[in-house]
Amino acid sequence: MGACIEQYIGGMPKLWTDTVEGHRHAVRAAVLDAVAVLVAEAGFSGVSMTRVAEHAGVTRATLYKYFPDVETLLAAWHARQVGEHLSALEKIRSDAAGTGRQLQAVLEAYALMLYDRPGHDAPAPALHRGTHMDHAHEYLEAFIADLIRTDVQEKGVDPAMNPVDLARYCIQAIGSARSLSSRDAVPGLVSVTVSGIYT
Amino acid sequence: MGACIEQYIGGMPKLWTDTVEGHRHAVRAAVLDAVAVLVAEAGFSGVSMTRVAEHAGVTRATLYKYFPDVETLLAAWHARQVGEHLSALEKIRSDAAGTGRQLQAVLEAYALMLYDRPGHDAPAPALHRGTHMDHAHEYLEAFIADLIRTDVQEKGVDPAMNPVDLARYCIQAIGSARSLSSRDAVPGLVSVTVSGIYT
Missing domain, CATH: 1.10.357.10 (Tetracycline Repressor, domain 2)
Known part of the structure; x- marks a missing residue:
């Protein structure tokens, strides 16, 4: 039970924030991996928001939540x-x-x-x-x-x-x-x- | 008299074009020398059209005939x-x-x-x-x-x-x-x- 109380310190379940953090981290990593692949394949001009989303397996809407534009992404x-x-x-x-x-x-x-x-x-x-x-x-x-x-x-x-x-x-x-x-x-x-x- | 004819080849007296060319060259050199002095004294931010004209001993109007702006001058x-x-x-x-x-x-x-x-x-x-x-x-x-x-x-x-x-x-x-x-x-x-x- 002590562990449970600890999990709620900060107003949010620790496990839950861990999961969200972990998810955000995984999406970010997948997106940057996709950028790396595209840059290696076709240079910087080969990187577009659409292609990065496709390669990372996320929607364009999700991608834009993480990175507002190609420059930020690069x-x-x-x-x-x-x-x-x-x-x-x-x-x-x-x-x-x-x-x-x-x-x-x-x-x-x-x-x-x-x-x-x-x-x-x-x-x-x-x-x-x-x-x-x-x-x-x-x-x-x-x-x-x-x-x-x-x-x-x-x-x-x-x-x-x-x-x-x-x-x-x-x-x-x-x-x-x-x-x-x-x-x-x-x-x-x-x-x-x-x-x-x-x- | 042969020399005179030669001087008019090209539609303009050779001596005259020489003088104009020489003058343009001298003004250009004086202006760039002024830029060099100003850059050495106060860095690139110390170079303005007004200061260059002053240091080169030419009017601003003359300076603008040679160089349209500070960037071109530098x-x-x-x-x-x-x-x-x-x-x-x-x-x-x-x-x-x-x-x-x-x-x-x-x-x-x-x-x-x-x-x-x-x-x-x-x-x-x-x-x-x-x-x-x-x-x-x-x-x-x-x-x-x-x-x-x-x-x-x-x-x-x-x-x-x-x-x-x-x-x-x-x-x-x-x-x-x-x-x-x-x-x-x-x-x-x-x-x-x-x-x-x-x-």
Whole structure:
């Protein structure tokens, strides 16, 4: 009975709100998954409210309750994708702990994300200028700077410049993966990028 | 008398058209110089048609005959500046011929241009998206790729990647000079950038 009382705290059954929350979350995820599929298939121009609704298996009316327009939808999809990429980089860092190749592993994964990004041919530049991108960029910069500081400590090397400048340099340099002539060139780009950062 | 006839070819006295052309050129130059001064003094927001006319010593009516609005004015100033920068890099390349340090010299000058650019705090991003910038970017990319090919031949070294990929990498990496923590760090950035490009 104590559990029942607890469930009603906040004026609504906890299980009920959990279910509603869970449902909203599932619909949102299905919609953003549909966006991902459509972007991968036909680029940003392939995303319309009608097609997203069809692919997600929801009505247009439901879709409009969650996202008022295509721009909001694309921004939400992009923010989720950026978040997933940052988590993936964190995991790669952990997995490579102790190998002495954390920085290379993270930069290579980042370069492949940039090379493989959907909408390669017809980018939607507005997506890359939102607040979520500013935050993601700051986060990535701090993350790479921290990796460099760790390397410096663990390996007893000296950084060629201060770690924040080096992190910005790495991110910019790896940014050229976007226009690299082939995917096979990614490891070479990473080697060239990191080769001079410790003296 | 032969010279006189020649002067009238084209229906207008050659000397007269020369003078008009020269005058137009001088006014244009004075106006763009005024823009440069105002941008350096107070950033892009400090540029108005009234202030440019004052600084250039022309009437507002004259200024409007040359440039219909501030955007056109800023675009013309920026295109001229980009052209001057590219010429300066060409000269630096020639001056460093035979030193084996052409690439470093050019990249260092480019990094300083980016670090020292006016409007550092309040950039006018639209300026960097015009057709003249696409051309300038292609030109710079071909120029750096050619420098790398020359280095490869002269020094008998092997490039770590194809020269175009390396040129894009160099331009991106040096791009981090825009947010470098100090001007003194520029040579370090150039060293880090170039250290891995030949194997």
